[in-house]
Amino acid sequence: MKENSQVPVIDFDTPQLRMHRKIRSYKDKVAEVGVGVGGISVIIAILLIFLYLMYEVVPLFKSASVEPVAEYQIPATETLPGQAKTLYLAVEEQNEVAMRITSVGEVIFFKVENGQVVKRSQLPVPAGVELTTVSPEGASSHYFALGLSDGSVIVMKERYRITYPNDKRLITPMIEYPFGEEPMQIAQDGSALKSVILHNGEERLMIAAITADNKAHLSGFYKEESMFGDEVSLEQSVYQLPVNAGTFSKVLISSDQRWLYLAGEQGQIDVVDLADASQPKLNARLKVTEKNSGLAEVIMQLGGISLLISDDSGAISQWFLVRDEQNEWSLTKIRSFEHDATPVAVMLSEHRRKGFLAIDEKGQLSVYSTTAHRTLLTEGILDKQPIAGAISPRADKLIVERADGVLQTFKIENEHPEVSWSALWDEVWYESYQEPEYTWQSSASSNDFEPKFSLMPLAFGTLKAAFYAMIVATPLAIAGAVYTAYFMAPAMRRKVKPVIELMEALPTVILGFLAGLFLAPYVEANLPGIFALLILMPLGIVAFGFAWAQLPGKIRHSVPDGWDAALLIPVVLIVGWFALGMSQPLESVLFNGDMRTWLSNDLGIPFDQRNALVVGLAMGFAVIPTIFSITEDAIFAVPKHLSYGSLALGATPWQTLTRVVLPTASPGIFSAVMIGMGRAVGETMIVLMATGNTPIMDANIFEGMRTLAANIAVEVPESEVGSSHYRILFLAAFVLFMFTFVVNTAAEMIRQRLRKKYGAL
Known part of the structure; x- marks a missing residue:
C-alpha cells in the first residue's frame, strides 16, 4: 500500500523574500554608485592636484614684456640748460622719484611719471672745475664717485627719506657726503678724469681713475674712526700700477678690492692683482672682443665678480676669474648672449638679480639672465639713439634718455628670469666656480647672491x-x-x-x-x-x-x-x-x-x-x-x-x-x-x-x-x-x-x- 506524500513546495515569491530582494538590489545599487563616485572623486582629486601644480609652475616660463608708460622732455638744469649733458640716471625703490646728474654739477630729482622737478642740488664742485664723469660703486650701491676735470674725486651718497603726512607717502631725496665735500686728489698731475670707480670697504676706500691722457691711477684711503665713532678720517696711499699709458676707456674694481680691470678701446682688458696693494701685479692682458672689434661697453654685474662686455660688432659676453691648470687666476669667457650686429649704447645691470639689459644704437632693448643663460626679451622701444638709462631696484621700471632730449619710461614685467631648462637640468657655470656644476642653493644672506636652482x-x-x-x-x-x-x-x-x-x-x-x-x-x-x-x-x-x-x-x-x-x-x-x-x-x-x-x-x-x-x-x-x-x-x-x-x-x-x-x-x-x-x-x-x-x-x-x-x-x-x-x-x-x-x-x-x-x- 503506497503512502501518499506531498512534496514540499518552496515559495520564492513571498512578500518577505520580495522585500529582501528589493533591499539587496537597493544595496547593490548604492554600493555601485558609491564605488563609482569614490573612483571618480579620486580621479578628480588627482586632476585638481595636477592643475594646481601647473597653476603655480606655468608663470615660471612666462616671457618678459615691456610697455611704454610716459614720454616727456628731460628736466633741464637752471644753469646752461641747453649745454648740460646727462652723466648718470637713477630711479629709487618705489619708482616715484628719479635722479639726473648733469655735467654742470647739478643733481635734479624729478617725478618718474611726468618729469616734474622735486628737488635740485648743486654739487660742491670747485670754481673753474667741471664734472667730467660719474660712476656708482655697484649696481645696488648708493655711493657715487664724481670725477672732476682737475683730477680729483668727490664721494656722494644718495638717500631717500619716506614719510607719511596725512597718510600719503612722501619721498624726500637727500644727498650726503660721507667723506666730506672736499675733493680727493687722485691724478696728481691734475689731468681731467674720464672714468672713475670706487669701492667702499670696511677698512679702506679704494678709488681708481683714468685720465684724459689715458693714464691709470689708484689710491687707497684707510679709514680711522674717532673715539666716539661719529667721524671718519682718511689717510691716502697712492699706488703705482704696473701698466703704461694706453687707450684705456674704463676702470672697474671687484667687490673684494682684489682685482682692478682696465678696459681698452681696442678690445683688450688689463687685469691687475691688488692682493698686495703696495705692489700691484699685472695678471694678464687679453683680448675680450671678437673679430678685432673695439670695446663698446663694459660693466660689472651685481656682486662685483663678473664683467659684462659688449663690442662694436654687437657681441655680448660674460667673463670672470677662474683658476687655470697652473692654479693661477685667469679671466675666462663664461658664456655669450644672442644679439644682432648693432653696437650696444647703454648696458644696465639689475640691482638684485643676475640679469642685465642692453639697448643698442637702433633703440632695441634686450633683457638677459646670466645664470639661466637666457634671452628674455628682444624688442624695439626707441626711434632715436639712447644716451643714458636707469633700471629701478626692483627691475620693473626703465627710464631712457634719447638723443633728442626726450625721456621715456617703460614698465617691465620679468618675474622669473632665473628659470630655464639649462638652469634646472644642465650643468651651470656659477660665479666663483672652477667649472660648470649641478648645484642647489636657493638662498644666502647677501643680496648679490647667485641663486642655484638645479633640480x-x-x-x-x-x-x-x-x-x-x-x-x-x-x-x-x-x-x-x-x-x-x-x-x-x-x-x-x-x-x-x-x-x-x-x-x-x-x-x-x-x-x-x-x-x-x-x-x-x-x-x-x-x-x-x-x-x-x-x-x-x-x-x-x-x-x-x-x-x-x-x-x-x-x-x-x-x-x-x-x-x-x-x-x-x-x-x-x-x-x-x-x-x-x-x-x-x-x-x-x-x-x-x-x-x-x-x-x-x-x-x-x-x-x-x-x-x-x-x-x-x-x-x-x-x-x-x-x-x-x-x-x-x-x-x-x-x-x-x-x-x-x-x-x-x-x-x-x-x-x-x-x-x-x-x-x-x-x-x-x-x-x-x-x-x-x-x-x-x-x-x-x-x-x-x-x-x-x-x-x-x-x-x-x-x-x-x-x-x-x-x-x-x-x-x-x-x-x-x-x-x-x-x-x-x-x-x-x-x-x-x-x-x-x-x-x-x-x-x-x-x-x-x-x-x-x-x-x-
Whole structure:
C-alpha cells in the first residue's frame, strides 16, 4: 500500500523574500554608485592636484614684456640748460622719484611719471672745475664717485627719506657726503678724469681713475674712526700700477678690492692683482672682443665678480676669474648672449638679480639672465639713439634718455628670469666656480647672491635614497612573505603577519629621529660589524638550514610543520651578537683602528655620519611592511587547487612555488614592489633627519643626499609666496608627481600583461 506524500513546495515569491530582494538590489545599487563616485572623486582629486601644480609652475616660463608708460622732455638744469649733458640716471625703490646728474654739477630729482622737478642740488664742485664723469660703486650701491676735470674725486651718497603726512607717502631725496665735500686728489698731475670707480670697504676706500691722457691711477684711503665713532678720517696711499699709458676707456674694481680691470678701446682688458696693494701685479692682458672689434661697453654685474662686455660688432659676453691648470687666476669667457650686429649704447645691470639689459644704437632693448643663460626679451622701444638709462631696484621700471632730449619710461614685467631648462637640468657655470656644476642653493644672506636652482641633485638624491631602501627592503619583504604565505603554519602566520603589518603604523618622524640620533652614530662606531653582519647573517642562516636538514628525521619531525622558522630566532640573535661584537677587533686588525679614516685617506671615499647606508636601513625598515603585506596576500590568494595539483603530479614544494605559485602571484608581487618604491620615493621625514640633507650628486653609500620631498618640506615654509624659489619648489613637487604617475602607469601596464600571461593557470 503506497503512502501518499506531498512534496514540499518552496515559495520564492513571498512578500518577505520580495522585500529582501528589493533591499539587496537597493544595496547593490548604492554600493555601485558609491564605488563609482569614490573612483571618480579620486580621479578628480588627482586632476585638481595636477592643475594646481601647473597653476603655480606655468608663470615660471612666462616671457618678459615691456610697455611704454610716459614720454616727456628731460628736466633741464637752471644753469646752461641747453649745454648740460646727462652723466648718470637713477630711479629709487618705489619708482616715484628719479635722479639726473648733469655735467654742470647739478643733481635734479624729478617725478618718474611726468618729469616734474622735486628737488635740485648743486654739487660742491670747485670754481673753474667741471664734472667730467660719474660712476656708482655697484649696481645696488648708493655711493657715487664724481670725477672732476682737475683730477680729483668727490664721494656722494644718495638717500631717500619716506614719510607719511596725512597718510600719503612722501619721498624726500637727500644727498650726503660721507667723506666730506672736499675733493680727493687722485691724478696728481691734475689731468681731467674720464672714468672713475670706487669701492667702499670696511677698512679702506679704494678709488681708481683714468685720465684724459689715458693714464691709470689708484689710491687707497684707510679709514680711522674717532673715539666716539661719529667721524671718519682718511689717510691716502697712492699706488703705482704696473701698466703704461694706453687707450684705456674704463676702470672697474671687484667687490673684494682684489682685482682692478682696465678696459681698452681696442678690445683688450688689463687685469691687475691688488692682493698686495703696495705692489700691484699685472695678471694678464687679453683680448675680450671678437673679430678685432673695439670695446663698446663694459660693466660689472651685481656682486662685483663678473664683467659684462659688449663690442662694436654687437657681441655680448660674460667673463670672470677662474683658476687655470697652473692654479693661477685667469679671466675666462663664461658664456655669450644672442644679439644682432648693432653696437650696444647703454648696458644696465639689475640691482638684485643676475640679469642685465642692453639697448643698442637702433633703440632695441634686450633683457638677459646670466645664470639661466637666457634671452628674455628682444624688442624695439626707441626711434632715436639712447644716451643714458636707469633700471629701478626692483627691475620693473626703465627710464631712457634719447638723443633728442626726450625721456621715456617703460614698465617691465620679468618675474622669473632665473628659470630655464639649462638652469634646472644642465650643468651651470656659477660665479666663483672652477667649472660648470649641478648645484642647489636657493638662498644666502647677501643680496648679490647667485641663486642655484638645479633640480638634478634633488632628483638624483630621491632615486639614490629609494634605491638603497629598496635594496634592503625588497628581498627581505618578498622572501618573508613567500615563507609566511606558503610554508608557515597557519597558527604561526596569524601571529607573524599582524606583527609585521603593525610596523607600518610607526610614525616615520620617529623612525627618522631614531635613525639620525641613534642609528647613524651606532653605524659609524661599528662599521666593520655592520658589514660583517650583512655577510655573516645569510651564511649563518643557510648553514643552520643545511645542518638542520642533516639531523635524524626523529629530531626534525619533532618540530611541527610550518614552525621551523621559530628555530631561526636564536640563530639570528647569536649571529648578530657575534658580528657586532667582532666590530672593534676587526677594525683594529684590518683598518688600523679606524675604518672611517681608512676609507677617507686610503681609498679616497668621503664618509658622512648621516649617509645612504643609514637611510637604506631606516627607510628599508619602513618600506618592508608595505611590500610584505601586499606580497603575502597575493601569494596566499593563489588558488590551493593549483598547488595541490602540482604536488599531486610529483612536483616538489619548491618547484610548485617557483613554477606555479610565484608566476600566478607575480602581478600582485610587482604591485607590492611598485607601491613600496612609491613610498620610498615620497618619504620625507626619514631622509630629512637621517641624511644630513646635503644636495650632492654622488652614488657613494657613505655620503648623504637631499630628496625632492625633503627639500619641499624644508624650504616651502621659508620661501616668499610667488617668488621664483617658491614656484620652483612647486615645480619640484610637479616633477615628483609626474615621476610617480609615470612609474605607476608603467607598473600597471606590466601588471596587466603579467595577469594576462599567467591568468590561465
